[in-house]
Each structure stands twice: as structure tokens, then as C-alpha cells.
Amino acid sequence: MAEVESAKSTGVSKEAPVSPRGDPRLGRGARIEVTDGALIPGRGEKATFSAWRISFFGALALLVGLFLFKPHPYRDIMLFLPDGILKTFEVTVMSIACALIIGLFAGLGRISRVRIINRIATIYVEVIRGIPLLVQIFYIYYALGKLIQVPDILAAVIAMAVCYGAYLGEIFRAGIQSIHKGQMEAAIALGLTRGQALRRIILPQTVRVVLPPLGNEFIALLKDSSLVSILAVSDLLRRGREYASKTFDYFEAFTVVALVYLVMTLFFSRLVALMEERMNQRGR
Amino acid sequence: MADRVRIVNACKYFGKVVALRNASLSVKPGEVVLVIGPSGSGKSTMLRCINRLEHLSSGEIWVDEDKVTDHASDIRKIREEVGMVFQSFNLFPHLTALENITLAPRVVKKISDTDARDLGRKLLARVGLSEKETVFPEQLSGGQQQRVAIARALAMSPKVMLFDEPTSALDPEMIKEVLDVMVELAKEGMTMLVVSHEMGFARAAAHTVVFMDNGEIIERGPPEAVFAAPKEERTQRFLKHIL
Numbered sequence: 001m002a003e004v005e006s007a008k009s010t011g012v013s014k015e016a017p018v019s020p021r022g023d024p025r026l027g028r029g030a031r032i033e034v035t036d037g038a039l040i041p042g043r044g045e046k047a048t049f050s051a052w053r054i055s056f057f058g059a060l061a062l063l064v065g066l067f068l069f070k071p072h073p074y075r076d077i078m079l080f081l082p083d084g085i086l087k088t089f090e091v092t093v094m095s096i097a098c099a100l101i102i103g104l105f106a107g108l109g110r111i112s113r114v115r116i117i118n119r120i121a122t123i124y125v126e127v128i129r130g131i132p133l134l135v136q137i138f139y140i141y142y143a144l145g146k147l148i149q150v151p152d153i154l155a156a157v158i159a160m161a162v163c164y165g166a167y168l169g170e171i172f173r174a175g176i177q178s179i180h181k182g183q184m185e186a187a188i189a190l191g192l193t194r195g196q197a198l199r200r201i202i203l204p205q206t207v208r209v210v211l212p213p214l215g216n217e218f219i220a221l222l223k224d225s226s227l228v229s230i231l232a233v234s235d236l237l238r239r240g241r242e243y244a245s246k247t248f249d250y251f252e253a254f255t256v257v258a259l260v261y262l263v264m265t266l267f268f269s270r271l272v273a274l275m276e277e278r279m280n281q282r283g284r
Numbered sequence: 285m286a287d288r289v290r291i292v293n294a295c296k297y298f299g300k301v302v303a304l305r306n307a308s309l310s311v312k313p314g315e316v317v318l319v320i321g322p323s324g325s326g327k328s329t330m331l332r333c334i335n336r337l338e339h340l341s342s343g344e345i346w347v348d349e350d351k352v353t354d355h356a357s358d359i360r361k362i363r364e365e366v367g368m369v370f371q372s373f374n375l376f377p378h379l380t381a382l383e384n385i386t387l388a389p390r391v392v393k394k395i396s397d398t399d400a401r402d403l404g405r406k407l408l409a410r411v412g413l414s415e416k417e418t419v420f421p422e423q424l425s426g427g428q429q430q431r432v433a434i435a436r437a438l439a440m441s442p443k444v445m446l447f448d449e450p451t452s453a454l455d456p457e458m459i460k461e462v463l464d465v466m467v468e469l470a471k472e473g474m475t476m477l478v479v480s481h482e483m484g485f486a487r488a489a490a491h492t493v494v495f496m497d498n499g500e501i502i503e504r505g506p507p508e509a510v511f512a513a514p515k516e517e518r519t520q521r522f523l524k525h526i527l
Contacts (some may be wrong), residue, residue: 185337186374186433190388190440191364200391204378 039184043141056266059259066256073249077240077256084239085260091153091225091235095160095220102165107172108198121169127140128166136163157227164221168214175210176202208279219265226261236260286348287314288313288444288475289334296329296499303329305499306343311444311492314478318507320484321496322522327479330496331446335366337361338457364392364524369436371449373429375421375436381408382417384435391517392440407435411465431465445469447478463488466508481526486511495519 066074109121128136140159144150150158181204187197229238240257244250287310296304304326311317319327332338332347336352336359345352350362375384385407386400393405408414411431421429429452437445449465451459463485470476470489478485486493486507493510495503495518503516511527514520 004519180372180374182370182372182374185387186368186370186376189335189337189363189366189368190436191360193360193387196391200387201376205376208378276526 007119018173028065048096052266052270057075057261059262059266062107063256063259063263073247073252074256076247077249077253079242080243081236081239081260082237084234085264086198087153087239088235088237089266091156091160091228091233092218092222094157095225096221098157099164099168099217099221100214102161103172105167106165108168108174110169111176122190125166125169128163129170133160133163133224137227137231141264152231152233153228155231156225156231160221160225160228164217167217171210171217172206173267175206175213178209179205211279212272212276215269215275219268219272222265222268223261286313287311287346288315288348290344290346291330291334291475292344292346294330294333295341296326296333296338297341302499304333304340304343307496307499307501309494309501309504311475311477313443313475314473315491316470316474316489317477317478317492317494318386318490319477319494319496320481320522320526321502323375326494326499327496328448329408329495330450331368331477331479334444334446335363335368337368360392364440365443367440367442367445369430369433369437369447369450371452373421373426373433373453375429375433377421380418380420380450381413381424381432384421384432388436388440403439404435408432408439410438411435412461426454427461430454430458430462434462434465434469444475444477447480448481450481451480460464460484483501483511483527495522 063078067078106121106124109117112118112121130140137156137159140162141152141155144155144158183201183205184194184197185203186193192200197200225235226237229235229241234236234242237257240253244253247253285503289309289311291307291309293303294304294307307330309317309330320331321327323349329338334347334352340353343353347362347366350365351357352359353363367496373379379387382401382404385404386397388487389395389403390397390400404415405414408417411434413428413431413435416424416428416432419424421432424432434445434450450466451462454462459482463482466476466485467489476489478490490507493507494501494506495510495514495516497518503510503519510519511523514523
């Protein structure tokens, strides 16, 4: 089995290694393993799955318990936060949607045979991966501010999308390259153009390979979206801070914020695992 | 009769490695050519140059009136007419057996879904896999996968079929079912170039045997002649190993 490292864990190094796949006849020997971020609990992995259950239901129970038995201040905090949760989702979903588009083009650009396109895509990936996300968010926010006035939330989304586009681009690239080259050959030998082969043969197989790491990046982005609280976007973290600065219940506020983040990320990691199982059942 | 495939002074280098040295070969319509030779002798490379999966370094290749090696000619049109079967099958794992066959007719020839399905079913029946229509490649045996791959290539109604070691990746008990399909195809008059060491196929269907070594075509002739009384010393030595 080939292992493709997560784009993120390789930092600014040039290539995520893609080793030759297992059995080329099956066309699905590759699996992308992600080393950072939440574990994705498939039912097959018993230990991880039960750890997931304990954390998820433990965090939920803790939230409910605090809500019921320690209403002051926890009930007030929990009633204060939902706006922030919605904002966090808004930023995350919009960012990942834009990042997927940017990432797909970046990934295709990275494997393009046209030199100039390849070069541009590679430089984009190298530059973005070399700058911390928080710095990028500040930078894009103020750089945009010099040109046009955009709402804070839009600036945040653009910054997140530009950053994550680079990471997703590497995942797409590794995913596409993990498809055995015989697939492209078989397709063009039948008279398909490279574009048709890419769309009908390579990308559908890539989706299955990249889904777990993409899900992981989504969850990582959900967590990183807390950085946008710096830009006056009232996300979950910022709502927590707003509450705490009024009441000085810092410990209590951040306890709830942390638990809510945990419940969300664990929920999504299970969802990603379910999607993966589904795809694996259908049409292998 | 005009040649269906004509290879003239073909040379192919991979860096410093010479894969083909001045190989010339012509194949008549309906002729079945078996290409044998040690591994690394350029057999597969020659085949892969015919539909330009590899580019020749020098020389010319023609398929009927179309010059494959001319960059101005429409290589996709040529590829439609040249079917290829690979050693590793290369079926599309995300598509069913039927979808594997119908994809190219639908996408390239733009025939309707219903027509494509009828065509696909006919071809599956022809390779004896009618009941496998909705099955994905992974659930098929190697022999069955290769038969689907043959049907997939036939779906474009090619004028020539190229077989690149079609049985090398198969377990022995599955070789026959694939060879049977190929012999059937040969009897129906398909022009075929087959890289293989299957003597059973040579006896049953081949009109011509070509022996290659070190990128060169050393000897060619009817199978009886080449196998029974090879003229060249290198051919004799090679045949001693495989017979």
C-alpha cells in the first residue's frame, strides 16, 4: 500500500512522497494517510472508534451536565455562544468551498505539462505553505484594505481559502498522481482526450483517495477558523471572549468554547469516516 | 493489398537506452502477428509506438493511410481505430464491466446511452460474460477482467488490435479463457499484433511470428518455420529457453 503523507505535515518540503502502488489492476491501491489533526474513526479501527465514542459522548454529557446542574454561569454562556457557532460554520463552509476550487486548480496546475502554469501553481503552494496562517490572515486583511473595503468576514474567508487552497492543492496532486498511469493510458488508447480522461477516469478515482485527507483538512480548517476572531468576526472563540470580558468568567467561558469545538470536530470526523465507508462500498 | 500497419526504420531511445533499432514491419489486413523475444527486447515499446503511447525517436509508422508519427495527424482518430489490451488490464475500477465498455463509445463517438448499452451487452456476450454486466472489476477474476478489457477495446470497432502481454499477469488456469477469445477474434479476421509467448496461441491463430532481440527485429516468418527451423542463431537460443 502506498502512503501519501498529509500535505500539511510535510511543511515546505517540495514533494509529498508518492510511492508506487500495490496492485495496479485494482486501481485503488493507494491510501492517503494523514498524520496531523483528528483521527478519523472508521468502524474497522476498534480502538480509535471507542476512543472517539468516549470523547464525543463525554464532551456532550459534560456540556449537558453543566447546563443542567451548574446553570450559573454555564447556562448563560451556552445561551450566549450559538451566534458564534453559526459564524464559525459560515466561515468554515465558505472557506472550504472556495479552498476546494482553488485547491483543485492548484493541484491540476502542479501536474500540468505546461511549464508556466506548473511554475505558477508550484510557487503559489511554496509561498503559502511557508507563511503561518495567522500572518496570512493579517496580511490579506490589511492588503485587501488598501485596495477595497470588504466586510471582515469576507476578508477572513479569502485568507482561509487562499491558505487552505495550497494544502488542498497538494492533496489533489498527490491523489491524482496516486492513480496508476495505466488508467490514463487505457483511456487515451480508447481515443479519449487527456481532459476527458481526467474528468471521467482519473478524478472520480481521485475523489475516493483524497476524501479522508480532505475531510481532515475540513476539520483542521474548522479549528483554524478560530484565528479569524482576530478580525472582528464574531465566531465561537470571539463570542466566548466577549462573554468572559463582561463577566470575568474566563475559565468557564473557555471551558465551554473548548468543549463545543471538540464536539463539532469529533462529530465531523465521524461523518467523514461514514462517507468514506459509503464510498468504499459503492463501486470499488 | 495495402498494409494495415507499416513500421519503417523505427528507432526509440530512452535516454541512452536503445529500445528500438531500425525496426521495420508490415502487417496486412487480417494478419495475426505474434511478437516474441526476451524481456527488454523492445516488443512492448514497438506496440506502444503504434498508437503513440510512446513517441518514436526516428522512423515512421502508418496505420492504413494515417501517419502516426506525423504530429499533424489526428492521433485520437487513429487511436479510435487501434484497440489496445494491456498486461495489467487497466480496467476502470470505478465503473462496472458494462460501463467500462460503453464509456469510450459514449464519450468519444457520442453514441446514445441506449445504443451504447446494446453494444456493450453484445460485446459482453461475445466474451462470455453476459451475467457480469453490473459487476465491478475488483469482483472479477483476472481472466474475466482481461476479457472485459478486450470487449472494451472492441467497442470502438478498431481495425487493428494490439495485445501487450495479455496473459502474463494471469494465473495459468485463466490463460485459456483469454486465448480462446483472442483466437476467436483472429478467426473473424481481425488484424492483430500480439506480444506474447503463448505457443498455444501461436499454433492456433498466428500467421506470422516476429522475433525481436535488443531492439531489433531478428527474424520473421510463418510460425512453423520460425519455431521448427529458426534461421538465426539468436532465435534458436531464445526458443530453446521457452519451448
